[in-house]
Amino acid sequence: MLNIADTLRDWCIEARPFALATVIRVSGSAPLPPGTALAVNADGTAVGSISGGCVEGAVYELCRQVLADGGTPAQVRFGYSDDDAFAVGLTCGGEIDVLVQLVDPANEPHLTEALEAVTQGLPTALAQIIDGPEELLGRTLTLIGDGSAYEGTLGSTREDRAVAAQARALLRAGRTARTEVGGDLDTCPEKLSVLVHTHAPRPRLLIFGAVDFAGALSEVGRFLGYHVTVCDARPVFATPARFPHADEVVVDWPHRYLERTEVDSRTAVCVLTHDAKFDIPLLRLALDLPVGYVGAMGSRRTHDHRLKALREAGVSEGRLAHLHSPIGLDLGAHTPEETAISITAEIIAHIRGGTGLPLTRGDGPIHRVVPDAHSSAMRTAA
Structure with a gap:
């Protein structure tokens, strides 16, 4: 809802x-x-x-x-x-x-408060009974902010606590999912199916390198709902005027900024500098963080040199397997705008478990159902 x-x-x-x-x-x-x-x-x-x-x-x-x-x-x-x-x-x-x-x-006055919190962009979880005794169907319980307290009731204190714990975990993960509670003496005798709706802060898109491609990527990223940050160590290029679609423009060495900023499993890191003095320390750090996507721009020759430098810097083969380089899907892109579509298409495919192939070459469902463990969150490559 x-x-x-x-x-x-x-x-x-x-x-x-x-x-x-x-x-x-x-x-x-x-x-x-x-x-x-x-x-x-x-x-x-x-x-x-x-x-x-x-x-x-x-x-x-x-x-x-x-x-x-x-x-x-x-x-x-x-x-x-x-x-x-x-x-x-x-x-x-x-x-x-x-x-x-x-x-x-x-x-249900707590519902008004939760909906207001969503419109203000605050982290919010709303648990709704979708299967169980008829008299309980549709009842809601809400959590706002850090989820330490909840409002509303689903039937009993034990049910409320059990659902609140599930909703709190889903809110931290930024996932909307169905969960089952009850059916035992530890929680509640009635078995309930609960749909937990979550509104988490926008996932982050961290773009390193204040180049033309970054301008197009920041616009597409903003359109897709990301909180976009552009970071570059060169103040003459890293200006808000050059990147009007970015939520923030940061002047700092990329790896130093990444060390101090907050990331999570939904964060996408895009390295567009193709300059070893920026790329290597940045990618070495990014590949060791719990982010969902790390991609780096450059030719295949640049990619080969980059892999060699990262190995020499101590990055394991297992971590290098998480690097999307050269960045993006093969769409035949040339312009910055086309390249931005190529990059974000790869990010979407990675999140949703897509193949990146034309739909005409497949025969399965068009709308892929992502397993709950990865739903609405970036997935880390196996």
Whole structure:
């Protein structure tokens, strides 16, 4: 539901009840991931999407029905119709399960606070019961900031604590995922399926080298939702005026900046300097950090010299296997803008486990389902 947090926040502030339809399970080639939502208020105003258009009309009517019935939750599955491709269903061939529930902001003030936190960019987790006893369906519990405290209840203190612990871990990882709790005496007797929606700070894209390619890459990175930093030791080149799309421009030696800045498993490091005095100390450090992607620009000859220098600097073969060099996918790129697309395409493929091949050369699902352990987070190469 965090995809429509700004509108839902406004409705909550205005104390306007609404029906909320949430994607709770996806299989096959479905267009949108679990957690995506559509909402309809009493005036019939709709916001959001759960399928990119395939089943929006049917879900809208379900929302109107839930509003009219006074809030009895409904679960429905949508899949492909072999008999009639234009019937209600996902013509892309996948299946989605949708939970439709009534939300009354007067009964859940913590929801308003959580949605406000999301719109302000604060780390937020929202746990929603999606399977279990009917009287518990749709209940929510929220964590804001460091997740040390939670608001709302899912049924009992034991359930709340168990879910809060799961939500806290998912928030740290920046993952939205489904989790199971209960069914035992240590947590709670009732087994519950809970979808934890998370809003984490934007992943970081660290671009080293204030070159023309960095300007295009910072623009594409910003478009993709990254917090973009451009760093270069040369103050004449590292200026905000040259990189208007970067969130910050830093004048410092690249390896020295990387030593002191915060990174995590979603961080992408792109080295565009192709200058050994900058590259080698920077890559030596980057390859030893828990970042999700490290790429370096340069020709294949430069790459060979770079590998030799890194080996001489003590970098192991195992760590060198994590280096994407020459950086980017083979798209035939020439201009800085085309090169930026090549680089970010490789980053996306690395995150999502894609092959980088044309879809016409494959026969599996188009929308790849990433395992929970890596969902919404950068993956480190095996």
